[in-house]
Amino acid sequence: MLTRSANIQRLVVVRLSTGEDVLKSIQNAVTENGVRTGAVLSGVGSVSRYRVHVVETVNMPPGDVFFGEEGPYDILCITGLIIDGRVHAHITLSDTQKALGGHLEEGCRILTFGVVLIAEIAETVLTDWDRPGQL
Helix, strand or coil, X not given: CCCCCCEXXXXXXXXXXXXXXXXXXXXXXXXXXXXXXEEEEEXXXXXXXXXXXXXXXXCCCCCEEEEEXXXXXXXXXXXXXEECCXXXXXXXXXCCCCEEEEEEXXXXXXXXXXXXXXXXXXXXXXXXXXXXXXX
């Protein structure tokens, strides 16, 4: 296990409107704001359609299974990391019968609104695990 202290450089607030794709919007916000390393701290709102994937096997590398559905779902949480400018996010949703989630894929469409908070992390690299001082 490796741990490092890091400072939050700034907070980027992303407001999503009806019909926007959640993952594409987060990626666009990261690109437009020049975030290279960060954390998706929180996300709320609702979607009219979701698409996610989850791991399917315990073999390495694990297989993936993709699934999605149309219908109204509340966004309970969006979390993740920004690694070298790329978004790796997970989403948790609920309707009147169940809660579900997985790795966020393109195809999640905002129903009413969405808000996502992104923390830019200063002076930390998440891709170089073998170099001292890096996470």
